[in-house]
Amino acid sequence: MDSNPTISQEATLGAHDNTFVAQQNNYGLSAKDATDIAFQMFNQYYPQLRKDALDDLHELVQAELSKIKSENIVSPSPRIAIPTLQAASIAEEVDIRKLYAKLLARAMDNETKGNVHPAYIKIIDEMNEFDAFIMKKIHEINDSIPVARVTFNFDSRYLTNGMPRFYSPYFDGLGDEFKISKSIENLGRLQLINIFEGTVTSYDYENFKSMPYVVARFEEYKRLNKNLDLKLKVDSYVIQTTDFGNEFMNLCIQ
Structure with a gap:
């Protein structure tokens, strides 16, 4: 019997083609093996998580902007757009991504962009x-x-x-x-x-x-x-x- 069976686990958030493969000893893992597995999971899962979340956010922002008159749509400030996208890229909860999407869309509306405080990004990050x-x-x-x-x-x-x-x-x-x-x-x-x-x-x-x-x-x-x-x-x-x-x-x- 193989004492090091292969374990395959699918990533969550839509990463259907992405799997984690780890070697597990029947009697427990060594410190090195456990650490390697954790980093392997992160390296495989995190990029796919970010892609899925950002794809979803892209659609949500477009939907929000479709409610705004085209003449009012402007490019967002990098100070708002970049940290918003960074935070949203690892948000697994759909309703939290919706908050990020609304905030980014308001930052791209000439009538509301002045009300978008940078602190709001961090606030969403600290909510569930x-x-x-x-x-x-x-x-x-x-x-x-x-x-x-x-x-x-x-x-x-x-x-x-x-x-x-x-x-x-x-x-x-x-x-x-x-x-x-x-x-x-x-x-x-x-x-x-x-x-x-x-x-x-x-x-x-x-x-x-x-x-x-x-x-x-x-x-x-x-x-x-x-x-x-x-x-x-x-x-x-x-x-x-x-x-x-x-x-x-x-x-x-x-």
Whole structure:
């Protein structure tokens, strides 16, 4: 029996003719073999990944530019075009490539090119598809959003992981609440939104205590901690889009 069988693995992102071939020992790989395999995979996969991603981006940019009057289309600044193409060339998520395509197209529209900040390229690079999805929802709401820090308290302490750090019924049904909270935190870190203590004047934050998700989590934690006298506590927060974030959303989202 051959003690060094050949392993063949197809690349993902459309590289149907590209395969990785590696020698694997039945009892594990040596440090050198493992390192060689990693570099071989990179050398074979990365160029094809870039080609597939850029081909897709080329079509997306053309589609965006087709919506613009031809007399307004201009060549982009190299400072925008080159890093955008570099970043998009390794973006595997389709929705992220769409953000790059929209940004590049806006940089080629004489009416919007002055609004395309170089920092937006890096911002897209630090987002995933779910971040973009939540950001689109925030843009659609187009208003101050009530959000709360809900905790299950006992004495002067509270249970960790009982609730996501930020919760709002405005995002109900969009996915896992903890995942939503992480996206909100990331969008805040990127300065696309502000998250601050305060209230939306027209909203009663006491309503958070009766939200089905909050009630279900609270009842479950009371069941698991019968020895504790748990109380619901709601700290009021607000989400607002920054001017910087609003311009980004106008360029890349709508």
